Amino acid sequence: MNDKIDIKVDTSPVKIQPAKNSHSKVESSRSRIYVRAVKGLYQTVRRRMGMVFLSAFMLLPWINFNGQQAILLDVEQQQFRFFATTLWPQDLLLLTWIFIIAAFALFFVTTFLGRVWCGYMCPQTVWTFIFIWFEEKIEGSRHQRMKLDDQQMSGKKLYKKVLKHTCWILFSLYTSLTFIGYFVDIGQLFIDFFTFSTSMLITAWVLFFTFCTYGNAGWMREIMCTHICPYARFQSAMFDKDTFTVSYDANRGESRGPRSRKTDHKAKGLGDCIDCNLCVQVCPTGIDIRNGLQYECINCGACIDACDGVMDKMGYEKGLISYTTERKLEGGVTHILRSKLVGYGAVLVVMMGLFVHELYSRSAFDLDIIRDRNQLYRENFNGHIENTYTLKILNKSQHNSVYTLSVDDLPSEVKWLGDKQIEVVSGGVANLPVSLELDPYLLDEAITEFYFVITVKNSAGEPETQYHESRFFKRR
The missing domain is CATH 2.60.40.10 (Immunoglobulins)
Incomplete structure (x- = not known):
């Protein structure tokens, strides 16, 4: 008996297919994510929170108090001014308390609401959505942007691309100048920068942060959240079965499949999910929440608003995707007050008390x-x-x-x-x-x-x- 197996060698060139969700002929290192605009309760909350904190970031350095810049972190003179309070190197303990409080506040919020900081207040997320807003206003909707990128270069395409990147760079420059304005006199900074009178060091820092903002919010985007930010890696250590995260109810949604609004999907053995993929199209990190909890999810709630809109049009109950807990999805009852959450909260209160005591006992x-x-x-x-x-x-x-x-x-x-x-x-x-x-x-x-x-x-x-x-x- 002959045990040899005949092998046929195929010498034809191998054709590598692009990623399934890739619509760009230029990028090959990763699939580009075209985020679709969506309206809803959580996106309204996210936009308004983003505008509040963005406005605070942009306006605070311009406020004067007693004839001086109200907030000035003067590293050269070794003094941090906050309105009527000035911190010196001798007050390093106060800054330590601030960092400790911020850490435990993050632990507390993450244990309760998951990675909600990333979705609503993280500067990376806020600036990314601002840059996406520029894209939508200049290049159009998600479908129009994909179509534009698939076209050959033309005068119209070149105009839109140049205009978009110009807006990105100008906004990045303004962001950088505002950020540097927390460390030097912001009024003099703007005058000196646009009259080419700033020092080499300050100019280098302004250009550096302009490049970082432009690169992070314009090009890297979800890469910062999924590959660079360490929070995505250790957040699972703070999660438990009672943590509220954006989750898909598979028991209700499966088996998924398209159907008309008038179809009795229960009779056909279908769940409430119509497999429209809108939850994927609106996700800024490009994940499919129906595959379960993933570390890339930033809990922004965009997929919830998209799914609720579809459920409303289909006449189904909302909440197929929602902020819920693993225990509730398993049919149990969520325990809000639990040892981990209470522990983080207690430590946070103690740290805040010690900070207030240290602040008020501080001598001038x-x-x-x-x-x-x-x-x-x-x-x-x-x-x-x-x-x-x-x-x-x-x-x-x-x-x-x-x-x-x-x-x-x-x-x-x-x-x-x-x-x-x-x-x-x-x-x-x-x-x-x-x-x-x-x-x-x-x-x-x-x-x-x-x-x-x-x-x-x-x-x-x-x-x-x-x-x-x-x-x-x-x-x-």
């Missing part, structure tokens, strides 16, 4: 005491002991202040050698050298603890006092 000035490094004390010609200090005063307020200094817990005979009052400019640091002179027989110990007392009037005109511990040395 600070005092550092530096002793003379050459000698702990010296004896003068009167036989008295002198200790020398350098008082470093930091004015963390937004106005010039006059500080008055004294000592406490030393005998009243102590003699202060040096100025007792000093004015420090806003954000400035002043060094005040002083010496304390005292008869050694008035002290019982070789080392005596005492306090430097610093007093200043706050913005309300009330005195604010701090006590800073130090030591007075004498011979044994």
Whole structure:
């Protein structure tokens, strides 16, 4: 018996077919996603939320407070100004609390509502939909854009493409200038940039962020969400069966299939899904939600609005695709209050409480005491002991202040050698050298603890006092 198998070698060239949803003859690295416009409750909420936060981002740097830019993160001068509050490197703990609160807020929201941050408030999503809006206004609807890309280059096509990319670049440039305006004086920035007077460093940063915005929102789009953003990868660690996510009810929708509105689909064994694929066409990441929960889903609810519109036209009940939980789809009852969600919420409340306490207990000035490094004390010609200090005063307020200094817990005979009052400019640091002179027989110990007392009037005109511990040395 011959066990050999005859093999026929096909030497004809292999033809690689494009992706099923690809309509571009230019792109070969990935299938381009043509997002279809959709109207509905969730898209209205998403657009309005996006407009609120976009408007806040664009307008906040232009607000003035007490004659200064209200929000200015001045890295060069090492001061972060937020209206009446200015944070300094000494206030790093406050910034730490802010990042911790933001992290736990993200954990809490994700456990409750899934990746809803990505769909409604993430800058990548907001700017991507803005760029898609430019596409729709210039190139037309989804079908028109696909048809335009399939056409050979012509004057009309070139005009639309140039106009679209020009709008993208101009909006990216304005975004970049606004973002840089949070770190430098925004009014002067716009004047200097358009008069070609900015420094090389600022110009480089403006062009860099312009390129990033143009590339991310115009070209990369869903790649940022599915391949680069780490949130998509670790979000599943915060999900459970009671997390609300955009989900397809397969028990109700299957078996799917096209039909007319008058058809009794139940008699034919069909589910409510008519397999129109609108849920795929409106998805900004190009997934089919009917395949189950996928890490690419950003919970924007576009497929819900599209499906509800179809269900309404067909006369079916809405909610075939909805914000629901895995437990509910399995026929159970969703548990809103559960240990994980309560735990995240409790930690978030505690962190916010600690932040508020730290913020309100923060002083508008600070005092550092530096002793003379050459000698702990010296004896003068009167036989008295002198200790020398350098008082470093930091004015963390937004106005010039006059500080008055004294000592406490030393005998009243102590003699202060040096100025007792000093004015420090806003954000400035002043060094005040002083010496304390005292008869050694008035002290019982070789080392005596005492306090430097610093007093200043706050913005309300009330005195604010701090006590800073130090030591007075004498011979044994």
